[in-house]
Amino acid sequence: MSRIIPFRQALREAMQEEMRRDDSIFLMGEEVAQYNGAYKVSQGMLDEFGERRVIDTPIAELGFAAIAVGASSNGTRPIVEFMTWNFAVLALDQILNHAAKMVSMSGGQFSCPIVFRGPNGSAGQLGAQHSQAFESWYANIPGLKVISVSNPYDAKGLLKSAIRDNDPVVFMESEVMYGDEGEVPEEEYLIPIGKARIAREGNDVTIVSFNKMMKVALGAAEELAKEGISAEVIDLRTIRPLDWETIVNSVKKTNRLVIVEEQWPFASVSSEISYRVQKEAFDYLDAPIRRITSADTNMHYAPNLVAAYLPDVPRTVKLVKEVMYLVK
Amino acid sequence: MQTPFGKETYLYWYEIMLLLRRFEEKTGQLYGMQKIRGFCHLYIGQEAVAAGTMTAIRDDDNMITAYRDHGLAIAKGMSPKECMAELYGKATGCTKGKGGSMHFFSKEKRFFGGHGIVGGQIGLGAGIAFADMYHNNDRVTVCYFGDGAARQGLLHETFNMAMLWNLPVIFVCENNYYAMGTSIERTSKTLDIYRLADAYDMPADSVDGMSCEEVHKAMERAVRRAREKGGPTFLEVKTYRYRGHSMSDPAKYRTKEEVEEYKDKDPINQVLKTIMDNKWATEAEIEAINEKVRQEVEESVQFAEESPWPDDSELYKDIYVDENYPYITD
Ligand SMILES: Cc1ncc(C[n+]2csc(CCOP(=O)(O)OP(=O)(O)O)c2C)c(N)n1
Ligand SMILES: [Mg+2]
Numbered sequence: 001m002s003r004i005i006p007f008r009q010a011l012r013e014a015m016q017e018e019m020r021r022d023d024s025i026f027l028m029g030e031e032v033a034q035y036n037g038a039y040k041v042s043q044g045m046l047d048e049f050g051e052r053r054v055i056d057t058p059i060a061e062l063g064f065a066a067i068a069v070g071a072s073s074n075g076t077r078p079i080v081e082f083m084t085w086n087f088a089v090l091a092l093d094q095i096l097n098h099a100a101k102m103v104s105m106s107g108g109q110f111s112c113p114i115v116f117r118g119p120n121g122s123a124g125q126l127g128a129q130h131s132q133a134f135e136s137w138y139a140n141i142p143g144l145k146v147i148s149v150s151n152p153y154d155a156k157g158l159l160k161s162a163i164r165d166n167d168p169v170v171f172m173e174s175e176v177m178y179g180d181e182g183e184v185p186e187e188e189y190l191i192p193i194g195k196a197r198i199a200r201e202g203n204d205v206t207i208v209s210f211n212k213m214m215k216v217a218l219g220a221a222e223e224l225a226k227e228g229i230s231a232e233v234i235d236l237r238t239i240r241p242l243d244w245e246t247i248v249n250s251v252k253k254t255n256r257l258v259i260v261e262e263q264w265p266f267a268s269v270s271s272e273i274s275y276r277v278q279k280e281a282f283d284y285l286d287a288p289i290r291r292i293t294s295a296d297t298n299m300h301y302a303p304n305l306v307a308a309y310l311p312d313v314p315r316t317v318k319l320v321k322e323v324m325y326l327v328k
Numbered sequence: 329m330q331t332p333f334g335k336e337t338y339l340y341w342y343e344i345m346l347l348l349r350r351f352e353e354k355t356g357q358l359y360g361m362q363k364i365r366g367f368c369h370l371y372i373g374q375e376a377v378a379a380g381t382m383t384a385i386r387d388d389d390n391m392i393t394a395y396r397d398h399g400l401a402i403a404k405g406m407s408p409k410e411c412m413a414e415l416y417g418k419a420t421g422c423t424k425g426k427g428g429s430m431h432f433f434s435k436e437k438r439f440f441g442g443h444g445i446v447g448g449q450i451g452l453g454a455g456i457a458f459a460d461m462y463h464n465n466d467r468v469t470v471c472y473f474g475d476g477a478a479r480q481g482l483l484h485e486t487f488n489m490a491m492l493w494n495l496p497v498i499f500v501c502e503n504n505y506y507a508m509g510t511s512i513e514r515t516s517k518t519l520d521i522y523r524l525a526d527a528y529d530m531p532a533d534s535v536d537g538m539s540c541e542e543v544h545k546a547m548e549r550a551v552r553r554a555r556e557k558g559g560p561t562f563l564e565v566k567t568y569r570y571r572g573h574s575m576s577d578p579a580k581y582r583t584k585e586e587v588e589e590y591k592d593k594d595p596i597n598q599v600l601k602t603i604m605d606n607k608w609a610t611e612a613e614i615e616a617i618n619e620k621v622r623q624e625v626e627e628s629v630q631f632a633e634e635s636p637w638p639d640d641s642e643l644y645k646d647i648y649v650d651e652n653y654p655y656i657t658d
Contacts, residue, residue, distance in 0.1 A: 030508075030510070031508055031509055031510060034509065034510070034514070034581070035508070035509035035510065035581065038508070056510060056514060056515070057515070058476070058479035058507075058510075058515035058516065059446045059447065059476045059477065059479055059480060059507055059515075060479050060480055060481060062481050063481060086445070087445065087446070089445075090445070090480075124365060124366060125365040125366035125417065125428060126366050126367055126428075126430075127366060127367075127426075127427055127428045127430055127431055127444065128426075128427075128431070129430075129431075129443070129444035129445055130367065130430075130444055265656040265658075266656060290658070291658070295643055295644070295655075295657075296655040296656040296657065297643055297644060297647045297655065298647055300425065300426040300427075300638075300642065300643065300646075301366060301414075301417050301423075301425055301426055301427055301428030301431070302417035302418070302419075302425035302426070302428075302637055302638050302642075303365065303417055303637075304637050304638065304640055305417075305425065305426075305638060305640070305642060305643050308640050308643045309643060
């Protein structure tokens with residue numbers, strides 16, 4: 001049996017179900033308890049689990065991340081909610097220098113089974129400090145796993161896997177998707193970390209994306225279909241480890257690849273994919289791999305500058321036509 | 329009523345606070361009409377902090393604050409027009425439509441910005457003061473942050489170095505009792521935020537932030553100390569925001585009575601009462617000020633409405649000072 005539920009509820013159910021089965025899991029972050037979450041993801045969780053396990057923090061990202069990382073090395077499994085990933089930058093030291101290195105530095109004696117989660121990327125006219133997408137930053141770090149989800153079904157199944165995972169997992173959502181609704185089974189399910197999903201099958205071109213840019217990728221595929229172009233759309237879901245086999249297999253079929261992401265272009269997820277695909281499928285490519293990223297700039301406030309900054313459907317459609325040599 | 333401040337001071341306080349109040353009431357309306365977007369945090373209720381500061385500092389002193397920046401920016405001399413245009417995202421805004429509500433800046437008015445990462449400006453404020461000390465001039469820097477921001481670790485690192493290096497900076501915690509939905513009791517055992525200075529031997533005071541007089545007096549002492557190379561001061565200014573944290577916050581975490589209690593101490597009413605009690609202005613003169621403010625706000629809206637959007641090419645401008653930077657564009 002399936003129901004249609006919002007994204008935020010799918011995330012909440014994942015946390016609730018895991019917390020019911022394992023007492024060592026707790027949720028910590030700004031406004032997660034009494035306020036029921038800045039974006040209402042943790043609504044009702046304080047009532048169910050009490051103050052021991054649903055914990056409001058001061059605005060002190062470095063401090064509470066450190067406390068959670070320390071706790072994770074000593075028998076607990078924290079879920080740390082960052083109000084947005086922009087603010088997690090204050091805690092990067094703990095994620096990069098401590099959580100990601102605990103297993104290595106201790107020669108395998110200590111580990112950090114911890115999930116850092118929260119909304120990532122832009123969410124309207126929020127200006128330069130509140131609009132950043134960080135997947136490629138964290139995906140660069142050995143010792144971390146990085147998940148970035150685009151729909152309620154994946155969100156629930158992958159968050160449950162992330163919570164059960166014995167290594168630190170960075171889990172990225174989106175402010176503008178919390179209200180999105182989607183089908184989620186009643187019964188329990190898990191989605192394995194490290195597996196991409198073919199969101200739409202096609203033969204002429206492969207479009208790879210993740211998180212809310214999946215809307216652009218699928219929107220472009222829809223537009224292209226009207227013109228008789230069949231695009232295969234892949235949702236990465238996990239960024240690290242990257243499921244490059246699914247991408248390569250698709251490219252072997254379509255011979256063309258376009259990547260749509262909200263990262264900045266330099267050393268981005270698309271850079272990594274492009275390297276891998278040219279190495280593994282060089283002979284299959286009929287056109288250069290192309291991509292649309294966020295602009296190589298900070299995001300400005302004005303509405304037209306936000307639109308100019310972000311990937312969109314028309315530019316994706318145009319790029320696909322370019323790799324198909326239908327337009328110059 | 330005896331007061332050490334004269335007619336001019338009170339009339340200035342009245343007019344500037346009324347301007348901030350009316351400007352932001354308008355801002356709230358325009359936000360509802362979606363003329364203004366993004367995160368938008370109103371200063372309504374906290375105006376005495378801005379007014380009391382302004383009569384205690386010099387025009388060439390520096391100011392820096394968080395995202396709740398409209399009030400301090402306008403008090404510091406930025407025009408309602410450039411501020412309203414910024415809220416709209418227009419090319420004529422104080423940052424050309426680049427920053428929006430949270431990021432007002434004016435180099436001319438020595439307003440070093442509205443900053444969106446909670447607490448970040450605590451260190452920046454000390455750095456601005458460092459530069460003035462370095463150049464051996466006598467400007468001071470007033471650095472504002474919230475009660476929530478006071479729990480960031482950067483405060484401690486900054487307080488320590490500001491004392492160590494004797495920086496001409498005044499740290500002002502605008503304690504409005506809430507950080508979003510979280511009251512101060514729920515995030516610290518130390519409710520007297522000014523006592524955080526004790527660990528660094530920094531002079532500190534707790535100040536009634538609903539009173540222009542009290543803010544002015546505390547600020548004047550702190551400014552004198554900083555200007556005379558006596559180092560930093562920490563002021564915890566107790567104030568209150570009448571509205572929610574931002575436009576999307578219904579503020580269910582506090583009672584109507586609590587809000588009313590503060591509105592009873594409204595700084596604009598207090599100042600107006602002193603003016604009338606002392607017969608420093610007639611009803612007609614007050615009405616003239618009200619009308620002037622009303623017009624100024626109206627004109628700012630008209631200016632914003634009529635201003636152009638930034639050109640799309642602005643996307644690749646103001647990222648670097650270097651105008652020939654080779655951006656990646658594909
Ligand atoms: C580092 C960081 N963490 C979290 C946030 C989200 N946030 C924005 S304002 C705010 C509350 C700040 O409260 P306070 O410092 O008391 O200032 P006030 O809003 O009351 O003026 C929070 C948690 C942020 N902008 N930056
Ligand atoms: Mg506050």
